[in-house]
Amino acid sequence: MKLGTLGYALAGAFFATSSAHAMDSVKFGTNWVAQPEHGGFYQSVVDGTYKACGLDVEIVPGGPNVNNRALLLAGKIDFLMDGNLLQPFNSVKENIPMKVLGSVFQKEPQVIMTHPGQGLDTWESLKTAETLLIGNGGYQSFFRWMVSIGFKDEQRKPYTYNSAPFLSDKKSGQQGYVTSEPLVIEQEGGFKPNIFLLADYGFDTYSTLIVAMQKTIDDKPDAVKCFMDGSIIGWYNYMYGDRSAANALIQKDNPDMGDDKIDFAIAKLNEFGIVDSGDAETMGIGAMTDERIKSFFDKMVTAGVIDAGLDYKKAYTLDYVNKGVGLDVKKKLTGK
Numbered sequence: 001m002k003l004g005t006l007g008y009a010l011a012g013a014f015f016a017t018s019s020a021h022a023m024d025s026v027k028f029g030t031n032w033v034a035q036p037e038h039g040g041f042y043q044s045v046v047d048g049t050y051k052a053c054g055l056d057v058e059i060v061p062g063g064p065n066v067n068n069r070a071l072l073l074a075g076k077i078d079f080l081m082d083g084n085l086l087q088p089f090n091s092v093k094e095n096i097p098m099k100v101l102g103s104v105f106q107k108e109p110q111v112i113m114t115h116p117g118q119g120l121d122t123w124e125s126l127k128t129a130e131t132l133l134i135g136n137g138g139y140q141s142f143f144r145w146m147v148s149i150g151f152k153d154e155q156r157k158p159y160t161y162n163s164a165p166f167l168s169d170k171k172s173g174q175q176g177y178v179t180s181e182p183l184v185i186e187q188e189g190g191f192k193p194n195i196f197l198l199a200d201y202g203f204d205t206y207s208t209l210i211v212a213m214q215k216t217i218d219d220k221p222d223a224v225k226c227f228m229d230g231s232i233i234g235w236y237n238y239m240y241g242d243r244s245a246a247n248a249l250i251q252k253d254n255p256d257m258g259d260d261k262i263d264f265a266i267a268k269l270n271e272f273g274i275v276d277s278g279d280a281e282t283m284g285i286g287a288m289t290d291e292r293i294k295s296f297f298d299k300m301v302t303a304g305v306i307d308a309g310l311d312y313k314k315a316y317t318l319d320y321v322n323k324g325v326g327l328d329v330k331k332k333l334t335g336k
Contacts, residue, residue, distance in 0.1 A: 023051070024223050027077040029060040029068030034253035036265035037179055037208065038081070040104065040235030040275075040285075042246040049233050053226035061253050072098070078216055079227055082209040084108050085296055086141055088315035089306055097214040100316035101228055102286035103206030104235060106278045107199035109177040109268075110142055113185060114194045115170040121194055123201050127151055131172040133159035138175050144303040145203055163188060178272055179265040197272055205296045206288055217317070228286065228320040235285045236326040239266075239275055240333040276330075283322040290318070 030038050041059055044050045050057040060077055062068050069087075072080040073096065080098075082088060088100050112132065114120035120129055132155045134143050139156055147153060157165075159175055166174035167189045176182065178197055185193045199205075210231065217224055238246055243266075251257050269275055279287040293316060300306040330336075 023054055023056050024220070024226075025056045025058070026079065026220075026223055026227065027058045027060050028079040028081070028227070029062060029066075029071055029077040030081045031062045031068065031083060033063045033256075034059075034061050034250045035180075035257055036247070036250065036262045036269070037109070039238040039243060039246055039250065039266070041081075041231055042234075042249045043238040043241075043243060044230045044234030046245040046249055047234070047237065049237070050226065050230040053230055055223060055226045055230065057227065057230075059253070072211070072213060075213070075215075078212065078220070078223070080211050082211045084141075084205040084207045084209070085293065085315070086205070086300065086305065088209065088211065089297070089300070089310060089312055092310055092312060092314045093307070098211050099214060099217060099314075100206075100288070101210045101212055101217075101224065101319075102232070102321040103209050103288050104231070104286060105207035105274050106276070106280050106287070107197065107272065107274050108203065108205050108207035109179050109272075109274055110138070110198045110203070111176050111178045111181070112173045112196045112198070113166070113176055113182060114173045114196075116191065116194050118170045120171070120173060123196055126173055126196065127155075129155055129171065129173050131155065131157050131169060133157055133166055133172060133174040135159040135161065135175060141305060142198055142203055144305050145299055146198075148299070148303040149202065178274070179268045180261070182268070183261065183264045200272075202299070203296075204292060204299070206292070210286075225320060229325050232284055232286045232321075232326045233329055235275060236329040236333065239269070240330060279322075282324075284324045284326050286321040286325075288316065288318060288321055 028041060045057055045059060060068060068077060068080055071077045082100070088098070091098050112126060114126065120126055127150050134156045136158070143156060163174065163184055166172050178195060182193055182195055210228065212224060247262055276285060279289060293312070297306060297312045301308045
């Protein structure tokens with residue numbers, strides 16, 4: 001149970017200023033099986049950061065047969081990891097009283113990959129591709145945005161989460177997450193694909209969101225603050241400190257998560273500034289702004305994904321982020 005000890009001491013010092021209260025047990029549901037993209041949460045469990053401010057946190061992994069969103073609505077879990085802002089917008093549309101508390105990822109990890117040296121080496125050249133392999137969910141979300149900026153519906157062919165069609169067609173593109181699918185292509189295809197991170201070309205949603213029901217926010221304000229601050233500090237320690245104990249717990253929950261996959265994911269999180277970039281550099285991991293959320297909302301309205309009349313501001317609160325929590329931990333661990 002290491003941060004190393006430096007990070008744990010910092011976390012303890014930070015939370016020592018908080019009012020003491022009895023240990024509360026809460027459950028946090030992730031949106032998929034355990035992986036490095038959840039690492040900061042596991043970090044705060046194993047190193048005691050949550051317990052330092054009074055929470056006993058149980059991580060409830062998601063997966064193909066787990067509906068943690070339903071468990072949140074039923075009050076069976078207290079916090080949920082959501083995908084991007086489209087899900088909270090839809091919750092407002094359905095009058096579901098949940099709110100985004102913070103965004104662990106400043107950039108959504110969604111990418112389009114292509115074969116190098118096949119005339120599809122730039123973002124603009126992707127608009128000439130005959131085939132872009134996109135899943136149904138992507139077709140109804142980020143691909144609608146792509147069409148709004150010049151891509152064409154007829155380019156899209158169904159992606160069934162099998163890379164064989166992409167590997168066999170050198171003139172095609174395929175969706176993926178920057179932290180995982182490029183490694184699959186390297187291992188199965190024997191080459192490094194071109195990677196186009198949608199966030200770097202204007203798809204500016206926040207991602208890996210922490211959400212809670214309004215009732216939890218109202219009834220357990222101390223627990224909400226502890227969970228948010230503890231998660232932020234955990235992410236700093238996971239990104240910049242000793243993450244070995246957190247990775248061991250991830251692998252316990254998901255034995256298929258090999259060291260190669262973990263190392264690749266963390267390298268890409270750093271390389272592309274998925275967690276710690278932009279506003280997070282000055283306001284802390286988890287940062288969100290009204291301006292950025294409005295920008296994404298407007299793009300989704302233009303793309304025909306969201307109704308222009310939606311009161312999207314009901315989807316989030318900025319009460320738990322943008323306070324610089326954890327920046328001192330980062331400075332101690334990195335020297336900057």
